[in-house]
Amino acid sequence: MFGTLGITSCTAAAALFSIDTLQRRALSAHTSLRDGDEYDFIVVGSGAGSIVARRLAERRQRVLLLEAGPVNQSPLIHIPLLSLTAFVSFLKKYNWQFRSLPEPSMNDREIYEPRGRVLGGSSSINGMIWVRGHPWDYDHWAKICGDPSLSYSSLLPYFRKTESFETLQAQSKGEGRVKKIPAPAENAAASLRYHGTNGPLHISEPRFRHPISEALIEAACDVTGLFPNPDFGGEEINGFGCFQMNQWRGRRWSAADRYLPKGKRANNAADLHRDDLVAEFLDVRCDATVDRVEFDVLDALGEKEKEKEREGGESIVGRAWRTSVTVKKDGRPRAVGVRLASGPVIRARKEVILSAGVFQSPQLLNLSGVGDRDDLERVGIASLVHLPGVGKNLLDHIDVFVQCENPSGEALGVSLRGLVFQMQHGWKYLKSRLAQWRGEGDGDEDPFMGNLLMSNGVDSGGFMQASPESKWTDVQFHFFPGSFRDYSMRGFLNHMYATHVYLSRPHSHGTVQVVSKNVFHKPELRFNFLTEKQDVDTLLTALKTARKIMHHPLLAKYRGRDLLPTADCQTDAELEEYMRSHAKSAHHPIGTCRMGRESDSQSVVLASLSVTAVEGAGSSKQPERAPWRGGEPWPSTPSVVSPQFEVFGCEHLRVVDGSVFPTHIAGNPWGTIAALAEKAADDIVSTWNI
Template sequence: MFDYIIVGAGSAGCLLAERLSADPKTRVCLLEAGPPDRSALIHMPIGIALLSKSKTLNWAFDTEPQAALDNRRLFWPRGKTLGGSSSINAMVYIRGHRDDYDGWAEAADPIWSYENVLPLFKRMEANERFGNDEFHGGDGELHVSDLRTFNPLSGAFVEAGQEIQLPHIADFNGKTQAGVGRYQVTQRRGRRWSSARAFLSRAKGRPNLTILTGARATRVILEGRRAVGVTYSAGGRLADVRTNGGEVILSGGAVNSPHLLLLSGIGDAAELKAHGIPVVVDNPEVGKNLQDHLDITIMHESRDRTPIGVALSFIPRALAGILSYAFLGRGFLTSNVAESGGFMKSSPDRPRPNIQFHFLPTLLKDHGRELAFGYGYTLHVCDLLPRSRGRIGLKSSDPLDDPLIDPRYLSAPEDIQTMVAAVKLGRRILSAPSMAAYSRTELVPGAAVQTDADIVADIRRRAETIYHPVGTCRMGRDAGSVVDPALRVRGVQGLRVVDASIMPTLVAGNTNAPTMMIAERAAELILGKTRLASDASGSRPVSPPPKRDGTGAARDRRAADA
């Protein structure tokens, strides 16, 4: 019997397991469907290029056919190992925009405002460059560093952005976001620093923490309307793990957490009945509000061999890179591939950046599943603030079946307009002198794709996810939300959701760091170390979010990003 059962050892689950098991009197069980994180591809940063092919470390989901994307099914990689997606992602350390969190505060509670979550980001961070300053921490478990080896092309991209009058940003998590610069990464000494390395490694030896890998949760065990345990499948057999009156915490992510709620009878009654699942709580929003960053690439063939290439002529560099990595923790094998990037507005009238760039000094096709021979470079451009909303649902009542994933990309008409603008802005940067000097030709979209109609057709033909699904167990103060501001599932006792699925709205950036912050806040809430604004029983005060009506701090921030 356990005080806490955590389902999912990903970005949130690993941190939560460490925080809750820090008290030796508290018994914690952590369930993970995948294996331990022993693969060398996880810890060697450039291994990301091959992890998308793994059937063992990756859920490798596929979406439903997307009507706005030529009826294609899109590939959705999600981490399936200790560390979850933090073990297979590009390690980019971005928190999003301040206004994202002030929006959460309005939707839920002031504890989620930027002012009140910034200390959480700082507490868990050990930033190699900034240390302890206004925006960063230097003493936490999550190591954040500059890349130890930086491809010259990635520097040229930053220079090209400045040539079209974009400001250089030394810290995307500081005072302002709009501009171009080098990304910081979750690495230490040239190795990936996942949530498992940061948090779980220090907790693994605790006798009060039980970690079960290869254990796929199939349902939450409910007695009436109280969660008392979890049934899981391991080695082809079912087993139960139960609480002693404590809590079950779902940290499976934006896909798996709502799927498990549905399998357990918590969700849209009509959908549950259609699959023969008894209804425990009728909440139509479970699985709804799915948001993701849709992305399109611009790829160029290079004039020379500066990029990371797949070619016979690259073999000497590859051998030198292996030695440099093995003995010095340096070289191109330490690259996260997405080395630089930036944030822009799609039009001057936007209040803040709504486009993000990830620049790769290599050719990358089909999420790395298809070899791209030769030398070239790739620019990813994505819509940060999409209006389109999709859902996670049931394909069947079999808990071992994949969930239904329907993002409904571009179902909001304004999203395609943003994507077209993003392509044009990306092309402007790549046409600036510092980048043009490297280009032999644009491979895709290609010289023939010039009009808006051509660009729209190309987006529909090629656009893919950039791996940031959120929102499917929406947090809110309203009765219709899936979880309340303390992340408790409405209508059920002893059950919380702690992962990216609780985000009311998608952050304007990468989602790994925000997901860890959510777990940090959840740990405080669970342990009684903080309180909601509506709850006077806690001990730590919170500040109200700034007004978002064009006055005060919010206005000043918009001016800074103008």
């Protein structure tokens, strides 16, 4: 579809979008942060962090939000179809581009993991798909953590609080015109129980529905016997249909696009009429890398240690001064700020909240001396709190796919046959952006409805129970009328389409491990995909189902030869080898600072700083626990944070992002992360009575 002139049309639209964005968000020069600057709260990371920061600023708290990446100005982020480029290897400005160590279980391949390095975090580069987990997921979390505030019924108000479902136009199936279709929250009174209508995040039905995706939905329902599902966040998660999206008025709608006030984000006084209260109390800084958390230095040890200090010997206090920490009498160091990589130490009067993501929140804890003692000492970091669960319990949805050629050329790809089609959509998008720029077209009709540039590529899919041993939904499908292949643009040089299968609740788990004291050295990742037999069996069953869907007669007019796996790959052994050679991450990592009970944390203060153990902690030996209890997934690694997001063994330090998930969920994680961030903000407000 991307002919040469079509690409030109897209580029023109992108250029206009960029001009508009720069006009609305032109950054004035900030005064530099100085050593000793103080705020009530410091939030590190702007995905979930944007949500927490806004809610605290609404309570008239002085909040500093720090983002290591740049402002989210690029049209490659905001125009949905173009945002696919955020995943490919050449776009490094907005993508951390993590890669694992060679994975023995995956034929020694490195697993690629894109993460957002931009205002809005990964919500600014993800696939914009808005789904929740199965209600059982959250009820199970409540059981693991011993806290009913994590149950589905308790979290549902937070899901609703984040959402603003809209009445949109959607394509009438099989017709060129469009018709009005109400958003799920307005389909029936029962839907109002599940969805919010006035939250910050705009949620919509997809503006563009690809005909191959429509055929795949129908074929999947026929193969599995499940029904079409118009709302995966409603009464039932199983079934197939189109995913709802974080989109609004022709663009992506990330956490930064509404939780952060435009005026303050742009540092432009003319825009301060919007969200003026939040803008007054919230300071957002981009290109600001945090080196570590700073802990308080308190003269709170016994007389024996004070005497040793007076006699000139190096006491615990002396060693603590060298490492910018001191352990209080109860053994819990108190976070009082952060040190930036550029040098200044910024003070937090109340709390530090880490929302740096699944890989960098544990890295920052490690760099601050909080983590597994042996891992820290191995790289020369002075250990403060022995918390062995930090960086453990890395879980991710593994993704395997079935891919076919599309000789008739309907799928996304580069060819002359799609030239006219692409030119039309590029020109329509350009005109709509021009009208929007002039302040026109703000009525009920959405000018971007039916426009290809509004597609995220994977606009549809579904959920099902693949394994007969599973009690609940265990796999997720994504239908992709195109292909990235190896995460380069080469995947678009031919027309092809695919069905992707994700393992919803993996047993195999990996680690994130700090490699040096330098924050710019990325941590080592080990996913350990397919190291558990149950993962292999479930994914293999789902792969066979995906193959049946792709070979359904409804796809006959689109389908050419089998590309991956090839037609001669038939036996279970051959298909397993195919999975190990081609499966990848679905880019849904979670769990590296997991929630749990403090009795499961095994957190003890390092003996070299204090002999006083953290109250309620056990020995440093990791618990011996079966990863599954009664057919249910159960974490086999120590916990790191409480259900209120507080880091065990520390005071005034929390982690709020996807790293706190105890187990994985059936669904894309961003919707759950947003709901947890809303809960975390309430927990903080309650703690401080603000």
